[in-house]
Amino acid sequence: MEIFTQQLINGLIIGLMYALVALGYTMVYGIIRLINFAHGDIFMSGAFIGYFVFVILGFYSVHFGFLIIFLMFIVAMLVAGLLGVTVERLAYRPLRQSAKIIVLISSIGVSYTLEYTVRVFYGASFLAFPSNIGQQIIHLGFLQVTYIQLFIICICSLFMWGITRFVKSTLTGKAMRSIAIDQETSQLMGIDVDKVIAVTFFIGAAIAGAGGVMFGFYYGEINFLMGFLLGLKAFTASIIGGIGNIPGAFVGGIVLGMLETFGSSYLGGQWKDVFSFVVLIAVLILMPTGLLGEKVAERM
Amino acid sequence: MGGKMLGSIQDLYCGISRMMMRVPRPVALGALGIVLLGVPLIVQNAYYLDLLFLIGIYMTLAIGLSILLGQAGLFSMGYAAPYAIGAYTAAIMCQRYGVSFWITIPCAILTAGLSGAVIGWPVLRVRGDYLAMVTLGFGEIVRITLNNLKFTGAADGIFGIPAPRIGPFVLTQSWQFYYLILIAVVLSWIAAKRLINSRIGRAWNCTRDDEYAAESMGVNTIWMKLLAFIVASAWAGIAGAIFIAKMTAVAPETFTFMTSFMILLGVVLGGMSNISGVVIGAAIVTLLPELFRTFEDARLLAFGIALVLLMIFRPQGLFPARDKVTTEEE
Numbered sequence: 001m002e003i004f005t006q007q008l009i010n011g012l013i014i015g016l017m018y019a020l021v022a023l024g025y026t027m028v029y030g031i032i033r034l035i036n037f038a039h040g041d042i043f044m045s046g047a048f049i050g051y052f053v054f055v056i057l058g059f060y061s062v063h064f065g066f067l068i069i070f071l072m073f074i075v076a077m078l079v080a081g082l083l084g085v086t087v088e089r090l091a092y093r094p095l096r097q098s099a100k101i102i103v104l105i106s107s108i109g110v111s112y113t114l115e116y117t118v119r120v121f122y123g124a125s126f127l128a129f130p131s132n133i134g135q136q137i138i139h140l141g142f143l144q145v146t147y148i149q150l151f152i153i154c155i156c157s158l159f160m161w162g163i164t165r166f167v168k169s170t171l172t173g174k175a176m177r178s179i180a181i182d183q184e185t186s187q188l189m190g191i192d193v194d195k196v197i198a199v200t201f202f203i204g205a206a207i208a209g210a211g212g213v214m215f216g217f218y219y220g221e222i223n224f225l226m227g228f229l230l231g232l233k234a235f236t237a238s239i240i241g242g243i244g245n246i247p248g249a250f251v252g253g254i255v256l257g258m259l260e261t262f263g264s265s266y267l268g269g270q271w272k273d274v275f276s277f278v279v280l281i282a283v284l285i286l287m288p289t290g291l292l293g294e295k296v297a298e299r300m
Numbered sequence: 301m302g303g304k305m306l307g308s309i310q311d312l313y314c315g316i317s318r319m320m321m322r323v324p325r326p327v328a329l330g331a332l333g334i335v336l337l338g339v340p341l342i343v344q345n346a347y348y349l350d351l352l353f354l355i356g357i358y359m360t361l362a363i364g365l366s367i368l369l370g371q372a373g374l375f376s377m378g379y380a381a382p383y384a385i386g387a388y389t390a391a392i393m394c395q396r397y398g399v400s401f402w403i404t405i406p407c408a409i410l411t412a413g414l415s416g417a418v419i420g421w422p423v424l425r426v427r428g429d430y431l432a433m434v435t436l437g438f439g440e441i442v443r444i445t446l447n448n449l450k451f452t453g454a455a456d457g458i459f460g461i462p463a464p465r466i467g468p469f470v471l472t473q474s475w476q477f478y479y480l481i482l483i484a485v486v487l488s489w490i491a492a493k494r495l496i497n498s499r500i501g502r503a504w505n506c507t508r509d510d511e512y513a514a515e516s517m518g519v520n521t522i523w524m525k526l527l528a529f530i531v532a533s534a535w536a537g538i539a540g541a542i543f544i545a546k547m548t549a550v551a552p553e554t555f556t557f558m559t560s561f562m563i564l565l566g567v568v569l570g571g572m573s574n575i576s577g578v579v580i581g582a583a584i585v586t587l588l589p590e591l592f593r594t595f596e597d598a599r600l601l602a603f604g605i606a607l608v609l610l611m612i613f614r615p616q617g618l619f620p621a622r623d624k625v626t627t628e629e630e
Contacts, residue, residue: 035429091608095615100428101375102615105568108561109607116601232440235433270448277437277444284430284437285422 005143007261013149013218015257016156020211021234022241022249023163024084024204030244031180031200032096034103038087038110039208040231046080046209047129047222048118054130069217076213077206083114084205085198093194111228118224126223129216152214159207160250167246172199180244229273233260236280242290251291336482340475349474353546355586356481357539362566362582363488363575364535369564370573371496372528373508375432378439379563381419382533384446384555386412386540391458391550392451401464401545408541409534415442416533420526439560447552457551464545477546484542485579488535492575495531504528505573562586569610569617577619584618 024039050072057068091110095103137144167173175196178186187193215230216222233256241252259279264272283290323331343349365379386408393399393407419438426434446452453459464471464480471477495501506514507521515521544550562585570581588606592599 033429035433091612094612098611098615101369101432101564101568102611104375104377104429104432105565106608106611109604109611112600112604112607114604116598116604120598120601232436239433270444274441274444274448277441280437281422281434281441284434285425288426288430 007265008258009143009145009149011258011261012254013152013257014261015237015254016152016250017211017215017218017253018230018234018237018256019250019253020156020159020214021208021230022238022253023159023246024208025235026238026241026243026246026249027163027176027200027204029238031176032092032183032197034092035107035235036092036204037104037107037231038091038114039204040227040229040234041111041114042080042084042087042205042227043208043212043215043230043234044222044224044227045083045114045118046076046212047216047226048122048212048224049079049209050076050213050216051122051127051129051222072213073210076209080209080212081202081206084201084208087205088198088201093197115224115227122224124224126221129220129222148217152218155210155214156250159210160247163203163207164246166203172196176200232280233276236276236283238290239280239283239288240290242292245290245292248290248292255291340478346474349478351586351590353474353477353481355583356478356485357543358563358566358582358586359485359579360481360488360539360542361536361563362570362578362585363485363492364532364539365563366567366570366572366575366578367492367495367504367535368528368532369567370571370578371501371504371508372525373504374525374528375428376435376529376532376560377432377557377564378419378435378437378442378560379532379536380555380557380559381435381439381442382412382415382536383540383543383559384442384552385415385533386537387544387550387554388446388452388458388540389537390541391461391544394544395458395461398462401462401541405538405541408537410537412537412540413530413534416530417526419533420529424522424525436557436560439555439557443552443555446555452552455552457549458544459549461544461548461550463548471545477542480545481542484538488538489575489579496573496575500524500527565607569619571617571620574617574619577617580619581617 021040021043024042025036028034028036028039053072053075054068057071087110091106092103095106136147138147138150167176175186175191176199178189178191179193179196183193212222212227215226234253237252237256238249239252240255241248241250256276256279260272260276263275267275339352340349343352361379361383365376368374368376368379389408389411390401390404393404394401399407419435422431422434446457447455471480496504503514503519503524506517506519507524511521514524543554563582566582566585567578568581569584570576570578572578588603589599592602
């Protein structure tokens, strides 16, 4: 029972990380039907930006610990968001009318560019993230959670609530939904399509950036290649939840996190990634609209 | 600037092909044949011959993938998977059971083709982006499984594979493998050309251009898509078997997503359905890492930027296929 509940929490936390990245996939795919392969690398860039802020301000961390953590998140989100907008402007916007495979290759090009830019600056080895923060355990009934786990749960809930509200009740959110349905007609109705797509990329990338910093705090080490596999898994999560659906990203993330945690404890850790890919293929084939999805994918 | 440079490559290619057109076809092919046969006499350096061998492997793979991508219009981001399955089939048969190399080739074709049928099955249900992700997932599953299984030698792979022999004659030198892969590429080329111009090739093109129209004209589109996957995968099996015969070893890290992606890139650069272009595309893709070697750490950074620029300025590939119908319209 003890182990089971701990696995449950581990699954939840890793699932929430997937969910944060999945949010970007789902928003972008929902609007312009693009699998943004570089999204996982924006997540990675976020982690490195957070690290950069920590290295600069780490000296003051004795007195202003929480302020610095706050700054790490804010700067990582802003810079990652701008990075997302830049990538969209330079690598995706010129190709909006092109064949899918061309955009896919371009996004893989962006992915390599981001990975190896980070590598040029920080090298190929794992970097230690400040991980001694929030490791104290709180007892909630029979549950044991650390402060950092509680923090991740709170922040993720906040993001989900905020984004859902944003898409549901603001004018920009309404424009996003409109573009998702019909881009040309939206343009005719006076919606600045380019701007709304840029905003979408900004939000998705900023949240992925926050996810990167969280990942760093939780696992204590970051690497320039950490975004690729996590990006694929986050994509799987967004498919499970139903791509294009924002609460779906969270449902999918948590489902994938749980499946992976329990699956790998039964099958052995080295089969963990195989398990995730089997889930990806099974979901794509058997229920491409996911758990909460609308029918956006082209099928037979 | 990038566009201009690529444009001049295109002009060069057009110029050469126009010059080639004035020369009678048998003469041109004969000259090309003599040059290709004579290469090992001039190039003695084993490094260059090995590079040519690798280019040949990628050419064979790219021709196979162009059947799938160019002819049938189906994505695969996991083309390293049938390549790996062919290579491991040949390696296990040669090294563990002492089977002759020449017998392992049809076996590699068979197992790789079977894997194509397995991965082709989802094709009947998904397409576009989702197909790309399914094939990518399949490629990763194959690689990680090879990396985990004891039977396939786990992360070390299989080594000490005996060299292929013809009677008492043992193939070990670089130039001998050059000729082996040359034969494979030439046969692949002829086979692909004949396949494209056959009834099956036309059915593929028809399915690619308009599935519903194809269906209504009596083409069994589901079977055609599955067949494209099987044929393309079997092709990768040949390349896999020849690859391990030369390397005498095989390990999972050869068959990463990067490998799948490089083959895909070769096909897209070559103009997808144009076999001659695809072959040149494969050569470029194999040489690219060598070219960028001067950038050292930033090698893949330069590669990534080059990819984005190429897609923006030349989305149709360096050597687009001259479609018979569109030229008539012009």
